[in-house]
Amino acid sequence: MTEKTENKELVQEDVQVENESTETEAQAVVEEQVELTIEEQYEAKLAELQAKLDDEENRHLRLRADFDNIRRRQQVEREAAEKYRAQNLLTDLLPVLDNFERALQIEPTSDEAASIVKGIEMVYRSLIEATEKEGLQVIKAEGEQFDPNVHQAVMQEQDSEKETGVVVRELQKGYILKDRVLRPTMVSVNE
Template identity: 35%
Template sequence: MSDNEDLQSAEENQEVAPEEQKLTFEEQVETLTAELNKALEEAETHKDVAVRAKAESENIRRRAEREVSNASKFALERFAKEILAVVDSLEKALEHPVEGEAQTSMKEGIELTYKLLIDTLNKFSIEQIDPLGDAFDPGLHEAMVMQESAEHEPNSVMNVIQMGYSLNGRLIRPARVIVAKGKSPEIDEKA
């Protein structure tokens, strides 16, 4: 080969080389674009997982706080249920009629003890439910008997057999009540 042929061959190689480089550059752009898209998809997936994990940890934290709060609020529930028997006994003692000065003094002592016990229960958020005259609520009251009454509204509490109690707004014992029902219509015997 002569120098001319070598030079011509070199020029052809140079002409081909930029086209090959151009194709290679385009291929590289496509490859890099595909890799970038794949990385973005993976980043989005990881972001989604991270957001879900954060939300789950927040839910666990809130649930734990609520459980701790409820545990402290309602720790007295078992004790309160047991002490209500004492309250009931004092209420029954106060129902008995008084005969003589000695019994009057004793009743006054029982009344003071009862008031002190109720005040102590209130200090610890144990509230008495006295539904006398209220509409019957099966969520708060336990109907022991239904009686006809012309003096009371139908479906209202006309007498309380045993007081109900709640602890921090949660029912620990329903009030046991007698509920009024409407007077039955008189049947005309002449008919």
């Protein structure tokens, strides 16, 4: 072989070695970029999944809080329903109590009428005891300071012996069931 051929071969080998090293370096750079891209993809996917997990945890906590609020509200409603279970019945019985009181105001004129009044009085007392067991109470009015929460003023009177705003007369009894006014007391108030 001639020297020219040998040099040519050596140059080709150098070029080939140089090309191989350049290809290897290029391949290493590509692989490194692919690895970075894969890592970035994993990190992005991880961040996305973490965000979804956080959203679901927040949603779960809100739902749990809503559920607790609903449960508490239902408990309060059940307690109120139990506490005031007799309200409708007692409201319907108020006119009956009024009629008994009117009947008891009549003065008997004979022994027979006195015996009927006595029987009415016994029934009335039984009815009052039963309603008191359920929590029904009469609202005190006469001589009390007027309270618009429990009294209904239907007229005014002039009484110099009493202070202004004091209930002078009770015109119709009012009743409270536990802490709820069933019917306000109709009153006449001093000017």
